[in-house]
Amino acid sequence: MSANVAAHLALAVADLLDRDRPELRRCDGDGCGWLFLDTTRNHSRRWCDPADCGNRARVRAYTRRQQAARPAASPDSPPSTM
Numbered sequence: 001m002s003a004n005v006a007a008h009l010a011l012a013v014a015d016l017l018d019r020d021r022p023e024l025r026r027c028d029g030d031g032c033g034w035l036f037l038d039t040t041r042n043h044s045r046r047w048c049d050p051a052d053c054g055n056r057a058r059v060r061a062y063t064r065r066q067q068a069a070r071p072a073a074s075p076d077s078p079p080s081t082m
């Protein structure tokens with residue numbers, strides 16, 4: 001599938017919705033690349049779906065912070081057997 005087609009479609013939709021001046025943006029999600037119309041007043045939206053890509057980005061940022069604070073001592077610790 002071509003991202004170009006999606007972009008043209010989104011632009012066409014943006015044209016139709018011109019009255020509210022939505023901003024065509026690309027999702028910040030890693031490997032997502034979806035286009036969406038940011039209809040927030042201050043154009044602060046970053047993801048196609050805050051509950052999906054937004055949540056994943058937040059989890060990733062959280063995990064990165066945790067790893068930075070605590071260097072991986074044993075990333076591959078063997079499972080404890082009983």
Ligand SMILES: [Zn+2]
Pocket residue numbers: 027028029032033034047048049053
């Ligand atoms: Zn996304």
